[in-house]
Amino acid sequence: MxxxxxxxxxxxxxxxxxxxxxxxxxxxxxxxxxxxxxxxxxxxxxxxxxxxxxxxxxxxxxxxxxxxxxxxxxxxxxxxxxxxxxxxxxxxxxxxxxxxxxxxxxxxxxxxxxxxxxxxVYFRSTPGNMIDKVSVNADRIRKYEYDHGTDEVERFLDAVLAIEEHVDPNTFIKRETDAEREERLRAGEQPQQRSSEYDDLWGLEKRGQQEEDERPRPRRRFPPEPEKDLLLFMAEHAPALEPWQRDILLIVREEMLYFLPQARxxxxxxxxxxxxxxxxxxxxxxxxxxxxxxxxxxAGVLAPQRMRINPYHLGYSILEDIERRWDNPTEEEIAKFGRQPGQGRAKLMEVRETESDISLLRNYLTKELVEDLDLYLYQKDGDEWVIVEKNWEKVRDGIIASMTNFGAPYITIEDADFNGNTELLLRHHYEGQPLDLPYAEKTLEYVYHIWGRPVHIETVFEGRPVRLSYNGEKHSHALLDRTERH
Amino acid sequence: MNPSNRSTISQHDWSLHRKGAIDQERHKKKIREAIKKNLADIVSEESIILSDGKKVIKVPIRSLEEYRFRYDPGRQQHSGQGNGKSKVGDVVATEPRPGQGKGQGEAGDQPGVDYYEAEVTLDELAAMIFEDLGLPFLEEKKQAEMETETVRFTDIRKVGPMANLDKKRTIMENMKRNAAHGDPTFHDIRNEDLRFKTWEPTIRYQSNAVILAMMDTSGSMGDFEKYIARSFYFWMVRFLRTKYNNVKIVFISHHTEAKEVTEEEFFTHGESGGTQVSSAYELALQIIQERFNPDDWNIYPFHFSDGDNLPWDNERCVALVEKLMELCNIFGYGEIREGHYRSSSTLMSAYGKIQDPKFIAVTISDKSEVYPALRRFFATRDAAGIPVSAP
Structure with a gap:
């Protein structure tokens, strides 16, 4: 050097x-x-x-x-x-x-x-020894390369990394294991003792359940609920994976779960x-x-940028604004919220404990800030990228939308036995932003590489529900009738 | 907290740490693989053929995108920040227009179709294209003007690159040194034990070769035809100049008359008028007689035309080709016919009669056929003239 x-x-x-x-x-x-x-x-x-x-x-x-x-x-x-x-x-x-x-x-x-x-709070469940973990993971992958060939392992890693962000970040919520679920269903789902004025709502569910029971029983859904964690699900249920491949899925997932709190x-x-x-x-x-x-x-670090929002600048501006508003509350804030002057620093300490980006923006990105910072939304129009929105609420919501699910489309596994044929059906939960279809097709090839059976994804394109499929040889598209969707 | 255990600082020697560089190599290797897979498209890529003198070129590669489920960036709203005076309708950026900046023409205006552009040098690209190709029917001739360099490991030294470490000899040296101290086992390896293989470049002399590059520049050669011939010769020249130190190339352009031109004129000048192919072959024969004695030279005439020859000239051409083949190692004829619907020309059908394996004719009707044509012409052949590297 x-x-x-x-x-x-x-x-x-x-x-x-x-x-x-x-x-x-x-x-x-x-x-x-x-x-x-x-x-x-x-x-x-x-x-x-x-x-x-x-x-x-x-x-x-x-x-x-x-x-x-x-x-x-x-x-x-x-x-x-x-x-x-x-x-x-x-x-x-x-x-x-x-x-x-x-x-x-x-x-x-x-x-x-x-x-x-x-x-x-979002870092509460982050392991404290991640450097050791990733180096153990790297050793294992190196061993797999040695055993199965670099190209083979690389092809599998290519596939897994293509869907690496599709894990379930809600690690606070303990998952129900299959055994626990069986147990719960066998126990007849006796509702716990409830006592509130809303108890009758639970009865409604029961009535619906009865009607459901009278209909012909559909085949058992698998997974029982749409599954957000693609990596975990495939590691556990992909039909034809070697143990080392399942391990790689879990390694990538473990490392992703470490990075997600930082992303959010x-x-x-x-x-x-x-x-x-x-x-x-x-x-x-x-x-x-x-x-x-x-x-x-x-000033260099905090410089605003025209094509993207500089997180340093936005975060810094919001926090300074919070400090100011809690140090010197307005008459109205004192009267309405009982806010005492001089609480700025204490409020910042609270904010740093409880907020994520999305909640920070929802709670503290005010009209005045959006206007002072001159934030906007822009979009492609022909050859040009043009500002299309300055209304503060829409701008705030647009920024939040781009952060939702870490900026990735929200995709779940709907059916792992699609067509009764262990085909995999994914669903993109469409919220107004269309998928990049050429990219989606290429990514489906990767999903196929992991799942080993035909794979499908349902999404919405130009207002109509569509299903993209890949069977290992060729791609196909189908326009879906609304009624056909389950 | 006790100040002493709240923080530490250290500094290490990282000079041997090369993980990033190693994975960067892996990425480069994948780029090369991807380029190889797409050579047929890349060979006729306009931005490369027309990149006169540019050493580094950009090659679009799709397979190295990191595909994932993502929103269509062209239909998505993005957020940004202005200088305090922005308003709806302001343009924050403009896409590069086709032909400007980006290598690929359509890249700019197709949403979602953007790809990784690898940077490679022309020489690297030429080396990949011609990796397993050579000059066919090369014969030993008297005059030894052409030289090629080869490498042979001939010697052992005490210093050298680690990659060339001679492990067996190193172990022997170590044991010898230990034996001098009474313990003839392999242990305590020191720098002085290391032995390295070392090489010497040896120069091997080979026969001479000259390429007679002929091209039709008549009025019937449209832009497409000229472009195809041009891309073919572009790579041929690159190939010969990278693989051999000393290949001569003679450029002959013709319409009803033929003349010898410089490389630059050959590729840039257009003429008009009718076509009389025999004029080029006559000039080629004349040049051979005057300057390249077949006893001393391997001679490779290549001719590109659209085949729209004067009909009464065809028989004469066949006779001249046969005469040329007596003197030459091979005769390459490339006919450029745009669109598959056109039947082959009268010149091509006249050449159909020639049975000699030294005669190679190809028809190119699409940009992507330049690469297979190169491979047919320059396939290395066995003694019977059968291509070893299949096109």
Whole structure:
């Protein structure tokens, strides 16, 4: 590596700066996990950026991402300042090439993230030793490559990664196992003792149940309820998979479940970290020149972008707005909500514990903010991308819609014995945004590779329900009659 | 929290850590595989043929997209942020128009059909296209002007790249050194034990070859015909210049008269008028007689035409082709007929009589047929003239 290694004096200075930053942070009331900082060269930084975690399994798509990120960095188009791994203790990677002030800002920013990881409810079930887990996973995949050939494993990984985001993120809700379900059905579903004025509602369900019972019994549905977790379901029920293939499905799922809380708290997490780095740096004794350099860096990170929303900027702006509104409530807010002045910081601490991006935007992205930040929705019109919406509620809802299910279409397994022939039927739950059909067809080929039997997906295209199918050889489309759908 | 255990800092030597680079190689390898699969399309890709002097070209590759269930980006609403004065109807971005920037013409205006563009150099691409092809019927001739380089491992040294480590000799050295201290086993391996295989380039002399590239530039050769001939010769020239150090190429363009032209003129100039193919063959014979003695040279005449020859000239052409074949290793004739509905030309039917395996004729009626044509012409053959690498 030809990059200049920071000398020991640099490391010593940084070390004492880290102590100072910790002192300020704790004095101001944030409570991060302990952090291990590692100084790395830029190539390593971009590698970790491409893989998401150090030591993760190999795949060509990561090589592609790595190459893209590194090229963008080499040409000065983009820069990663920091990379934090949510473990306890947390790991943070600092770039050797950054100057001392830059890395001080990064350290302050990292403490914000680690405070968020420790306290936000969505990270409650994240394992604290993910770095160890991914490296064990990588070892297993390497062994499978050795046993079954790199190409074979790669083809399977290609297929699994194509649907990797289709897992069920609601890990708080304990799943009912098949055995438990059998047990519950056998017990006759005796409703528990209920006592409220709404008890009669349960009776309605029973009446419906009776009518249902009189009809000819349809064949037993499998899965009994639409299944959101494609990876788990296929790992358990795909007809013809080898054990190593089921393991790969579960590995990819496990790692995805680690990343999902980060995906659903991107705006609030970056906002929180940016809020705290700016508050902490203000408390440090910077020279004027240093402060100018800091202000430039801060402005660069928070710069708004025309084609996408910068999560740092949006999160930071919302949190500052919350602080202001809870520090200086209006007459109305005092009268209506009993809000006491000077509660800004306390409110921020509450928000960081309980909100995700979607709830943050729903609860705190106000009309004034949408207008101040000049947020809009735009759409393609011929060769041009044109602003189509400025109404604040529609803009807010549009941003939230793009975050729903992490920006991926919501897809469930409807029937794993479709046509009575162990074919797999997926459903895209259409909410006004059409699927990219060429992409969907290619992805169906991957699903087929995993399931091993014909696969179908139902969606809506140009207002009409359609079913795309792939049987291992060719694709077909069918327009569906509404009545044909179950 | 106790300040001492709330944070630590460290710095390691990462210079041997190459995971990202290794997976990047894997990605590159997949790009090469994908390119190979699509060579028929890529060979006649306009942006490549017309990229004069450009070293790096962009090749669209569909199979390296990371497909997933996603919303149609062209029909989806996206969010962005303005400078405070944005209003409905403002244009935030414009798609690159077809022909500008993007390699593929239609790429811009087809929603959802965007693909990964790999960057490869022309030489890499040429090497892939001609990987298993060679010059057919190459004969040993007297004059040894052409040289090719080969590599042979001939020697052992104490330093060298790890990949060339000679493990057997290294173990022997280690045991020898240990034996000197009274313990002749394999242990405690040190740098001084390492032995590396090393190579020397050896120069092998081969026979000479000259290509007589002939092309019809008459008025009946439309844009399509010229483009096909041009892409064929484009790759042929690349091929010869990458695979051999010293191949001569003579460019002859003809309509009713033939003349020798430079490479640049050959590819860029268009003429008009009728066609008299025999004029080119006569000039070729003349050039052979004057400059390329068949005793010294392997001679490869190639001719591209649309076949619209003056009818009374056809018999003469057949006679000249047969005369040329006596002097040459092969004679390649490529007829470019746009659209399959057109029957083959009178010239082609006249050539039908020629039985010699040295005579190779192909008809190209579509861009995608350039690549198979290249493979037919340059297939390496066994002694009987049967192609070894099937087209």
């Amino acid at each position: 030809s990059a200049p290694q920071p000398d020991d004096r640099y490391v010593a200075k940084l070390e004492s700066a880290i102590e100072e930053i910790w002192d300020i942070a704790q004095r101001m009331g944030i409570d991060p996990y302990p952090v291990h900082f590692e100084l790395v060269p830029s190539t390593i930084m971009y590698e970790f950026g491409a893989y998401g975690l150090p030591g993760r399994f190999s795949h060509w798509s990561r090589g592609k991402a790595y190459y893209r990120m590194k090229t963008e960095y080499d040409y000065g188009l983009s820069k990663i300042y920091e990379l934090v791994v949510n473990t306890n203790p947390s790991y943070a990677f600092l770039m050797e090439q950054n100057d001392l002030l830059q890395n001080e800002v990064v350290v302050a920013h990292v403490l914000g993230h680690c405070d968020f990881f420790k306290h936000n 708290t991107k705006v609030i997490n970056e906002g929180h970290a940016s809020y705290w780095h700016s508050r902490i740096i203000r408390e440090m004794n910077l020279t004027d020149a240093e402060f100018t350099a800091f202000a430039q860096m801060h």
